[in-house]
Amino acid sequence: MLTFIARRLASGVILLITISVVAFLLLYAGGGDIARRLLGEDASPATVAQKAHELGLDQPLIVQFGTWLSGAVRGDFGTSWFTSQPVSDAILSRLSVTLSLVFGATLLIAVVSVVLGVLAATRGGIVDTIVQVLSLIGTAIPGFLIALGLVLVFAINLGWFKPTGYVQFADSPAGWLGSITLPVIALSLGGIAGVTQQIRGSMLDSLRQDYVRTLRSRGISPRSVILKHVLRNAAGPALAVLGVHFVGLLGGAVIIEQMFAIPGMGQVAVTATSQGDIPLVMGLVLATAVLVVLLNLVVDLAQGWLNPKVRLS
Amino acid sequence: MIDPLAADLTDEIAAATQRSTRSLLRRLLRKPIAIASLSFLVLVVLVAIVGPLLAPHSPDTASAADVLGPITGAHPLGTDSAGRDVLSRLLFATRFSIAGAALALVVAAVIGVTGGLFAGYYGRWLEGTSAWIAGLIQALPGIVVLLAARAVLGPSMWTSMAIFGILLSPAFYRLVYSTVSAVRDELYVDAARVSGLSDARIITRHILTVVRGPALVQASFVTGVAIAIQAGLEFLGLGDLSIPTWGGMLNDGFASIYSDPLLMLWPSLAIGLTCVSLVLLANALRDTLERSGSRRSRRRERALVPPVIEPQPVLRHDGVSRFADGDVLLEIAGLAVGYGQDDGTVKTVVEDVSLTVHRGEVHGLIGESGSGKTQTAWSVLRLLPAGGRIVGGSIVFEGVDLATVSETRMNELRGARIAYVPQEPMSNLDATFTVGSQLVEPMRVKLGLNRRQATARALELLERVGIPNPPRTFRSYPHEISGGMAQRVLIAGAVSCDPDLLIADEPTTALDVTVQADVLDLLRGLQEERNMGMILVTHNFGVVADICDTVSVMRAGRIVETGGIDDLFARPQHPYTQSLFDAVLEDLPARPSGDDRSSSAPTRTPQEGAVR
Numbered sequence: 001m002l003t004f005i006a007r008r009l010a011s012g013v014i015l016l017i018t019i020s021v022v023a024f025l026l027l028y029a030g031g032g033d034i035a036r037r038l039l040g041e042d043a044s045p046a047t048v049a050q051k052a053h054e055l056g057l058d059q060p061l062i063v064q065f066g067t068w069l070s071g072a073v074r075g076d077f078g079t080s081w082f083t084s085q086p087v088s089d090a091i092l093s094r095l096s097v098t099l100s101l102v103f104g105a106t107l108l109i110a111v112v113s114v115v116l117g118v119l120a121a122t123r124g125g126i127v128d129t130i131v132q133v134l135s136l137i138g139t140a141i142p143g144f145l146i147a148l149g150l151v152l153v154f155a156i157n158l159g160w161f162k163p164t165g166y167v168q169f170a171d172s173p174a175g176w177l178g179s180i181t182l183p184v185i186a187l188s189l190g191g192i193a194g195v196t197q198q199i200r201g202s203m204l205d206s207l208r209q210d211y212v213r214t215l216r217s218r219g220i221s222p223r224s225v226i227l228k229h230v231l232r233n234a235a236g237p238a239l240a241v242l243g244v245h246f247v248g249l250l251g252g253a254v255i256i257e258q259m260f261a262i263p264g265m266g267q268v269a270v271t272a273t274s275q276g277d278i279p280l281v282m283g284l285v286l287a288t289a290v291l292v293v294l295l296n297l298v299v300d301l302a303q304g305w306l307n308p309k310v311r312l313s
Numbered sequence: 314m315i316d317p318l319a320a321d322l323t324d325e326i327a328a329a330t331q332r333s334t335r336s337l338l339r340r341l342l343r344k345p346i347a348i349a350s351l352s353f354l355v356l357v358v359l360v361a362i363v364g365p366l367l368a369p370h371s372p373d374t375a376s377a378a379d380v381l382g383p384i385t386g387a388h389p390l391g392t393d394s395a396g397r398d399v400l401s402r403l404l405f406a407t408r409f410s411i412a413g414a415a416l417a418l419v420v421a422a423v424i425g426v427t428g429g430l431f432a433g434y435y436g437r438w439l440e441g442t443s444a445w446i447a448g449l450i451q452a453l454p455g456i457v458v459l460l461a462a463r464a465v466l467g468p469s470m471w472t473s474m475a476i477f478g479i480l481l482s483p484a485f486y487r488l489v490y491s492t493v494s495a496v497r498d499e500l501y502v503d504a505a506r507v508s509g510l511s512d513a514r515i516i517t518r519h520i521l522t523v524v525r526g527p528a529l530v531q532a533s534f535v536t537g538v539a540i541a542i543q544a545g546l547e548f549l550g551l552g553d554l555s556i557p558t559w560g561g562m563l564n565d566g567f568a569s570i571y572s573d574p575l576l577m578l579w580p581s582l583a584i585g586l587t588c589v590s591l592v593l594l595a596n597a598l599r600d601t602l603e604r605s606g607s608r609r610s611r612r613r614e615r616a617l618v619p620p621v622i623e624p625q626p627v628l629r630h631d632g633v634s635r636f637a638d639g640d641v642l643l644e645i646a647g648l649a650v651g652y653g654q655d656d657g658t659v660k661t662v663v664e665d666v667s668l669t670v671h672r673g674e675v676h677g678l679i680g681e682s683g684s685g686k687t688q689t690a691w692s693v694l695r696l697l698p699a700g701g702r703i704v705g706g707s708i709v710f711e712g713v714d715l716a717t718v719s720e721t722r723m724n725e726l727r728g729a730r731i732a733y734v735p736q737e738p739m740s741n742l743d744a745t746f747t748v749g750s751q752l753v754e755p756m757r758v759k760l761g762l763n764r765r766q767a768t769a770r771a772l773e774l775l776e777r778v779g780i781p782n783p784p785r786t787f788r789s790y791p792h793e794i795s796g797g798m799a800q801r802v803l804i805a806g807a808v809s810c811d812p813d814l815l816i817a818d819e820p821t822t823a824l825d826v827t828v829q830a831d832v833l834d835l836l837r838g839l840q841e842e843r844n845m846g847m848i849l850v851t852h853n854f855g856v857v858a859d860i861c862d863t864v865s866v867m868r869a870g871r872i873v874e875t876g877g878i879d880d881l882f883a884r885p886q887h888p889y890t891q892s893l894f895d896a897v898l899e900d901l902p903a904r905p906s907g908d909d910r911s912s913s914a915p916t917r918t919p920q921e922g923a924v925r
Contacts, residue, residue, distance in 0.1 A: 015452055022449075027465055037467070140592035141585050142541035144548060148567070148577065156570070210740040213696050217816075218755035218806060219728025219733075229743050244451075251454025255545050259567075270549060273460040281464045288457050307745050308790040 001229025014292040078279035087283035098264035105188035117199025147186030191245035202234035210274035347597035350590035361411040364404035367892040417539035420478025424486025433493025447483035470553035625692035630876020642846040650704035677861035732812035736819040738799035742791035749787035774805040797828035822839035
């Protein structure tokens with residue numbers, strides 16, 4: 001089990017290193033052009049050269065990367081070109097907001113998908129058809145479009161929620177819940193559709209397995225066989241799909257945060273992108289990659305816990 | 314050197330595949346959903362091509378006088394927040410949005426299909442490398458990568474969509490790779506290779522035809538994703554402001570969400586309907602490719618009409634077993650098992666089966682595969698596969714008709730009174746739970762034992778069934794023990810709650826020859842020790858000879874000959890029974906005669922039976 005964890009951890013670190021190298025090279029390859037874009041077309045070549053020198057953009061790419069990397073391993077990811085705020089501060093101060101969205105959505109996806117998937121697989125008939133249609137809609141229609149609909153109906157017409165804004169949990173737990181309810185729902189619909197389909201499919205596969213009949217022959221009730229044995233066997237593939245959707249949620253959060261005016265990492269990303277604040281963009285890419293690697297590790301551990309055979313491979 | 318004949322032949326196969334693709338389109342067009350979504354998509358593409366020519370205004374002419382103007386003759390859909398004509402913008406936006414999605418699709422398809430073809434066809438190091446790159450590309454959320462790219466490359470929808478195409482390429486890569494590596498070793502591809510066709514010709518002629526269908530499905534999905542993400546970016550205001558797009562229009566409408574919510578309607582409809590059509594088309598395509606789509610079997614169950622079953626004569630031997638005077642444990646009379654078909658009819662797989670099992674008696678059920686013996690066994694447990702049900706007759710177990718008893722009562726009987734030993738030991742244990750927990754669970758449910766008592770009893774049982782180190786096996790997972798051990802565990806589980814009737818379905822078939830005899834001995838020993846009745850399903854007369862008291866020979870869903878084992882072995886009458894004997898005699902003896910198993914029963918190997 002320890003070698004299993006160590007191997008997953010090592011592959012995660014390799015992925016992180018690769019992503020930082022590739023991202024850095026692509027982001028900083030522009031060299032002097034970056035300074036030109038920052039200052040605008042009217043700036044004189046001398047000012048541009050001075051700006052490039054100021055930001056270290058005139059050094060060879062490999063040297064720039066070395067500087068960045070030696071800072072990064074010490075936790076220093078540079079400072080924003082525009083606000084002079086350290087990149088790590090800019091990201092960490094917004095991280096909790098984005099994480100509460102993304103984890104909330106992941107939790108909602110997991111719970112709703114298990115309920116719907118199990119119902120669709122075991123009840124069949126009309127229940128199955130309804131679940132199929134719902135997940136088709138959830139798959140097909142882009143999340144932000146559904147979010148627009150939710151805002152129109154529940155925030156603007158019914159007035160149940162505030163259409164925009166974010167309340168810190170520490171300030172008011174109830175207000176916090178109210179402010180993230182619509183965004184979390186909007187964010188999770190696509191994932192619910194995908195994971196429900198997966199659970200339904202792998203439940204149907206598992207239900208056909210021989211051990212189900214044998215368990216039933218021992219007099220274990222169908223409910224207990226389904227919820228304890230079949231669901232556990234079906235959970236592996238579903239968890240893998242949930243992992244893939246988590247990556248999608250990190251991306252979706254950018255759009256959702258913008259729509260609901262939620263001050264998370266997505267907003268930082270949008271601002272940094274529009275301004276061309278490259279150290280901040282680099283930090284955001286890296287932060288996202290770290291989250292993805294951590295999540296993959298958790299998914300792998302959970303797979304190992306669910307299915308003892310995985311621990312061997 | 315090319316063998317022209319073989320080349321012709323393989324080309325012919327490829328042509329046949331092409332023809333089937335053409336008929337695929339015809340089958341697809343039989344589905345109303347496919348027609349509807351395809352029509353809508355064709356309409357969208359047409360609008361993208363000719364729409365701008367029909368636009369009444371320029372999409373960019375702003376007019377301060379017309380800001381958020383109403384629907385008028387000049388502006389059929391009104392004007393937006395800059396006073397531009399909404400209809401004209403919609404027509405132009407369709408062109409740009411579709412072109413952007415098409416760009417992403419083409420980039421993704423070219424990279425993904427090429428990579429998949431080469432990695433799948435040539436294998437080796439290409440496989441590992443490209444799989445790793447595909448994983449890397451998918452490690453980050455697309456929108457984050459696109460934002461980063463925009464920070465460097467500036468806002469251009471074309472650049473964004475080309476980059477997004479690269480990000481989407483793993484979808485094609487994975488699909489093509491897995492299809493090709495599966496086809497790579499197909500005989501007809503081998504034949505093409507042996508006949509000297511060049512790799513390029515094999516790939517284009519034979520492998521691409523296989524990949525085409527699934528790739529179309531994927532293309533449909535990918536286009537939907539591209540449209541969604543592009544609209545998302547434009548909606549954020551991070552798109553290309555110089556051209557009208559659906560997402561850009563949505564952004565403009567969102568800004569006026571309170572004053573003019575209708576502005577959001579048109580781009581929303583365009584995005585939503587296009588994406589839904591693409592997914593529906595993809596689903597319809599996939600269904601057509603898989604030729605599946607019958608999910609109706611469950612609904613039909615209630616409508617089953619019991620089929621009319623003609624009784625046929627059964628050859629009965631008078632010399633019954635030594636248990637004939639004892640308690641009758643199970644009496645099956647006229648049992649029929651049927652499966653509902655999609656057309657509403659019932660296909661019977663067991664007809665007019667009648668047999669009796671006395672307490673302490675082992676009743677063999679023998680026949681070739683498909684003869685209905687396992688279906689009969691499952692009927693007694695009322696655990697037929699989905700779609701199957703008892704359509705006639707009765708199964709009386711100690712006065713209760715199992716064919717009609719409530720599911721609750723049946724579940725009480727299962728495990729406690731009637732137990733089951735399956736055929737394939739490994740697949741009948743749940744791989745995700747330890748052996749011990751699978752033994753303990755039924756005992757806690759059925760016998761009301763606490764965990765400690767159940768564990769102690771499970772360890773005793775494991776000891777009894779001949780497991781060398783019970784505590785270790787108790788803690789093991791199924792994949793850590795051998796097939797023979799697993800079957801012993803399953804037998805221990807079956808007898809754990811002291812059942813009166815044991816249903817053993819080919820309990821030794823999946824085992825090594827060396828352990829078959831031991832497992833049979835174990836079953837016979839337990840059966841005698843606990844005086845259980847037993848139905849033993851087998852296709853092997855050697856097994857019947859070993860442990861059965863009576864035997865019924867099944868063929869095509871019916872019992873053709875039945876009786877006490879001594880008499881039936883001495884005088885097999887039905888030609889089918891005789892042919893089964895002939896089959897056994899060819900590779901016997903399964904066991905040496907004169908074994909120590911049971912002193913009261915005479916040794917009954919078929920050879921002896923045949924000469925007696």
